[in-house]
Amino acid sequence: MGLTYERLTGGFWKAKTLTTPADSPEQLYPELLSLLDKHWDGYTGVRAVSVGVDMLQFSSDATQLSLFDDVPKRDELYRVVDRIHERFGETSLMRAVSLTKAGQLRDRSGKIGGHYA
DSSP, X not given: OEEEEGGGOOEEXXXXXXXXXXXXXXXXXXXXXXXXXXXXXXXXXXXXXXXXXXXXXXXXXXXXXXXXXXXXXXXXXXXXXXXXXXXXXXXXXXXXXXXXXXXXXXXXXXXXXXXXX
């Protein structure tokens, strides 16, 4: 996770290795927040936030198991969401937070490489 401060006056890039494989936003988001809480002072203005992942593996027949989640149901949900996005576009189905003032999905959907076409 990287953070660039306003006016490009610095920032940080921190990494964290997870102890178990993760395959959903619900697993990654808390880890990202913990890095942010640990390394950002909460006061310095932020220009950009970057997130990168590595050591990715893809296998359509592999399933990340969990004792506490309904994994097959969650995986089917993600497949349905992907099909809706493919057929109707990225903004056809989005999280409610994207409708807030800070949401960027609708604005970014009209851009190519961060710029209007």
